[in-house]
Amino acid sequence: MNTKESAEIKALLQKYQADECTPDERARVEAWLEQLGKTSLTGITPSAEERILNRIRKRVIKGIPSRSAGRRVYVLQYLKVAALLLLVPGGFLLYSKWKQPAPQALQQYSTARGERKVLTLPDSTIVTLNSSSVLTISADFGEKKRIVKLTGEGFFQVKHDASKPFIVSTGNIQTQVLGTQFNVHAYNNESEYKIAVVSGMVSVGEKQAANKVVTIGKVLTRNLMLVYNLKAHQHYIKTADADKLSAWQNGQLYFDEATIPEITSTLSRMYNIDVQLQDKPGRNCKYTIGFNSQPLDKVLRVLSQLTGITYQYTNHKVFIQSQNCH
Template identity: 30%
Template structure:
């Protein structure tokens, strides 16, 4: 059975026990997932997003909330019957009337959920590990997804608003529409723009997320107690991580400039859109994570050397083995391949 540690929001939604946890209809599922979430704090953002998507897909109606509304209706209906003269309604008709109205309530509720889903069903765009995908949103905005990423938009996108939810990394070239701001939601920040080009990196398993602005202007809202808002200018980026102080973790934000490639003076942060994997003074462990996404293979690094060596390199057409051999020439390490997984050691 899966331990769920590799799950993203869309994976949780396909797990039956997780859905029962969302509705609260299975006590064992609720107990399991509450304990699992506590034991895996790094997955809380993905779980939170999965629950939000689940309730949205179900019209924000859970079994508990529907039962509560039905009980309220039954109480009101019984009160109505109690105040009606007995001579006008016989006991049999009371039972039939009560059953008919409850059936009508259930049918109306079911129809309401169907209509909500029909009008607000989600549209998903995903890329697999090792895959990069380009597409255009209904408003004309161009999007490129990096490996192992996911974007969700509502069916009513571009009618009154333009909002998307991102898990992973994406580059946006937003179509201008002054009366319809474009908003990207991630677990740690929201980015609001009118018309611009920018890159968002927000993988749930990473310790930091970042937004790099190429042109235009964006407003970044950080998900903290103050909901801080920061305006970025062209060629600026914001990096948000977590700093622990007195057993309390709070998001920290750092504003800097995008890095420029010595090869062509293009932004390093968007090098992946030009089919380049760039490692910049990166520990071996972090480099392995990047390479795993890029090449679509699992790479595991021995903990004793994960932070011991650092690498700077650019790869374009190299295979994963060619890339590893090039890195070995810089700072030596050993690796072996077993069952389509790569293990790196001293």
């Protein structure tokens, strides 16, 4: 620690002792002192530490204002700080604690409309993000659990580790696995979350009061999909072709009992276009159909024949009107 840094720390402690700190400075000092109070002085035996404190007690104890009775809980910690400043050569011990690294920040990855991205997580899990999606990795990822947060759609190939469950958090729904492949569809502008399993087993839970997670449905295995309605907080499990549902990774489209709004929302994300859906009858009809990397105009023509929609495609915008269910 250089002379300037030592002087800055000493000045801040002196301001705290004189009750002259700003609220931010006070919070900084007291949070640090509280942490310091949980441990002994590194490299100093308890008996030596007590001798040090006794030697400086008379020098500093009188400087703590009597009116600050609530802060007397910090007296011992303050004496430790004073001991470090006064007696430890160079103040190195204090400096090493004061300058300890900040907690690791969250890592976040995102995709724009029309973009897909393949990620390799620290545990070697591979995640493919679909368009308009965000994946956030917890700061303590891999310590006891492997927790990520997803908004949008992602396909997960989870590296097996029985001691560290892998958890995908989407709103108030948690999907937990040990090692498997599954697809999570959870866009905030849609009414349902969908979790489909390609291999292995997946458990799905719902967050409730006090962060308690209650398992919903049964354990999902290959080609089972749980559909969760965000408004009704209800779910059902159905058989689905998980390979087709995750085929978007290869630029393919597959809709499984999807409504017109869900279909148009997917087209907007995948083709990076603006889609305006007119409020007409038939918007809640459900359709199952797939496309193999087709251009947008062909997809629209097929949808028009299947669903009866009419559309206009101009200036990178699509205007769609839905009709009665076909």
